Amino acid sequence: MSKRVTKPTEDPLWLKLTLGAVALAFVAVVLVLPLVLVFKEALAGGVDAFFNAMTEPDTLASVKLSLLAAAIAVPLNTVFGIAAAWAIAKFDFRGKTFLVTLIDLPFSVSPVVAGLVYVLIFGNHGWFGSTLADHDIRILFALPGIVLATIFVTFPFVARELIPLMVDQGRDEEEAAATLGASGFRTFLMVTLPNIKWGLLYGILLCNARALGEFGAVSVLSGKIRGETNTMPLHIQLLYDNYDYVGAFAVAALLAMLGLLTLAIKSFLEWRYADELAASHRH
Amino acid sequence: MSAVGLKFAPLKSQHVLPGFRLSLGFTIFYLTSLVLIPLLALMLRPFELGLDGVWEAISTPRVLASLRLSFGMALAAAIIDSVFGLIIAWVLVRYRFPGRAILDALIDLPFALPTAVAGIALSTLYAPSGWLGGILAEYGIKVAYTPWGVLIAMVFISLPFTVRTVQPVLAELGKDVEEAAATLGATRVQTISRVMLPMLYPAILTGCAMAFARAVGEYGSIIFLAGNLPGISEIAPLLIVIKLEEFNYAGAAAIGVVMLATSFVMLLALNAIQSWAARRR
Numbered sequence A: 001m002s003k004r005v006t007k008p009t010e011d012p013l014w015l016k017l018t019l020g021a022v023a024l025a026f027v028a029v030v031l032v033l034p035l036v037l038v039f040k041e042a043l044a045g046g047v048d049a050f051f052n053a054m055t056e057p058d059t060l061a062s063v064k065l066s067l068l069a070a071a072i073a074v075p076l077n078t079v080f081g082i083a084a085a086w087a088i089a090k091f092d093f094r095g096k097t098f099l100v101t102l103i104d105l106p107f108s109v110s111p112v113v114a115g116l117v118y119v120l121i122f123g124n125h126g127w128f129g130s131t132l133a134d135h136d137i138r139i140l141f142a143l144p145g146i147v148l149a150t151i152f153v154t155f156p157f158v159a160r161e162l163i164p165l166m167v168d169q170g171r172d173e174e175e176a177a178a179t180l181g182a183s184g185f186r187t188f189l190m191v192t193l194p195n196i197k198w199g200l201l202y203g204i205l206l207c208n209a210r211a212l213g214e215f216g217a218v219s220v221l222s223g224k225i226r227g228e229t230n231t232m233p234l235h236i237q238l239l240y241d242n243y244d245y246v247g248a249f250a251v252a253a254l255l256a257m258l259g260l261l262t263l264a265i266k267s268f269l270e271w272r273y274a275d276e277l278a279a280s281h282r283h
Numbered sequence B: 001m002s003a004v005g006l007k008f009a010p011l012k013s014q015h016v017l018p019g020f021r022l023s024l025g026f027t028i029f030y031l032t033s034l035v036l037i038p039l040l041a042l043m044l045r046p047f048e049l050g051l052d053g054v055w056e057a058i059s060t061p062r063v064l065a066s067l068r069l070s071f072g073m074a075l076a077a078a079i080i081d082s083v084f085g086l087i088i089a090w091v092l093v094r095y096r097f098p099g100r101a102i103l104d105a106l107i108d109l110p111f112a113l114p115t116a117v118a119g120i121a122l123s124t125l126y127a128p129s130g131w132l133g134g135i136l137a138e139y140g141i142k143v144a145y146t147p148w149g150v151l152i153a154m155v156f157i158s159l160p161f162t163v164r165t166v167q168p169v170l171a172e173l174g175k176d177v178e179e180a181a182a183t184l185g186a187t188r189v190q191t192i193s194r195v196m197l198p199m200l201y202p203a204i205l206t207g208c209a210m211a212f213a214r215a216v217g218e219y220g221s222i223i224f225l226a227g228n229l230p231g232i233s234e235i236a237p238l239l240i241v242i243k244l245e246e247f248n249y250a251g252a253a254a255i256g257v258v259m260l261a262t263s264f265v266m267l268l269a270l271n272a273i274q275s276w277a278a279r280r281r
Helices: A013-042 A046-054 A057-090 A096-108 A111-122 A129-134 A143-153 A157-169 A172-179 A184-213 A216-222 A232-241 A245-272 B020-049 B051-058 B061-094 B100-106 B115-126 B131-138 B147-172 B175-183 B188-217 B220-226 B236-245 B249-280
Strands: none
Touching (some): A013 B061, A013 B100, A046 A057, A046 A245, A057 A143, A057 A245, A096 B020, A111 A143, A111 B020, A184 A232, A232 B220, A245 B100, B020 B249, B051 B061, B061 B147, B061 B236, B175 B188
């Protein structure tokens, strides 16, 4: 009597064990091992060495620069994401699908190519290169270049969270508010925003994580001047190439912790507010 | 290509909601100035050189080798990730076990972990003195500073795309089809391979294409691991960076155009897969 009867839609035990073992082993080797190694190497010289590496002036400068670049790029892309989602979800117009495809475009462009296109515009031999040089405006190898690179690679994050969510939610509630005499801004603030707040936070979270971690595009545009135009990921490269492994892994551990925090908040949002996120995240 | 040339106007004029012109105007302005015009600057560059000039810049053995390596390894990584991504998605959707939520969250690690962090971690892991590099060295396999390093980094970076495209589709597959197959006498393995897998093909293909697109353009994690030997383990994005550092804008732009053309082709392919999937339904 104790023999368990497997349902016809359930995998036999041997299959379960095989697939489960393959999945776990693959994730452990490919994903978990590198993550564990980051923290192990960061603490290889002891806790003191870790904190000394973290408080080194050039390292602190790179942290500050990364935070500054993200603090400019993320809000701009957030405003863009809200505007794009409002136009696409609340109105019908020709070329809508095409517009959505174009918004997603930066995701399929190599980060190095993203850096390259701005060099072709603002570099010495670029479209506006000589004009900028005449007026002594620096874009390449300075903060504006780093911000441009960050904006490009994080461009679609907020928009692609909000567009499917707001299309799903329709426009009835906003139309009711507008009919009752609410202004456009008030309608957005009192009706739309409460509906999309978790989706918005989700998009900002991913946008911010990518902004702080971007390497390829920023490395083309920053000039990598130590202590001045080095962001955290670029500083990791500099330390690593100079055989300062404790220093490199200390900064890497900081970014890895930020990444884990992002994953934790993201999973929490998917679990707690699944109904208020874009449908593809409900699982 | 130009969004400007299209006429954007609401189809119905009796709209009560405000902000159409403002929001769409800002969207198009922001998109055009930050993404479209810069990409246009790249696409017009070859015409300044002439097509012969572009061909000359691309057809050197070093550039061709880097393109072959980037495309070949990206394809291999996308296929490896598609196979394991399918298995992982299956385990996550169909099985219940302790720690499932953590495994699920971990899949997105390559999205959350900056590529430079992944790069130095993988490089240390697969170096001959590293945890995995040491074991592999005993069997005479070298990963770090060889083309296999490119493959390893690409497999890492692209895994979430394949899992995350298959997972929601698999979760929505109704049990009725499986039950029907089982009732008609199919074994479990037959049900999976003959009935369920074909229904997942569009999702698997989409994930594979996205993984390929990401891997072919990847830079940060690869350069630490691959050793970057010209003609052997030097990827195309790295060659763009090298040409820029030599102030060879034309050469960098020529490779950039090839990469960008690939991006467009992948976007078209993804759209084609999606409309194929929609027709199948």
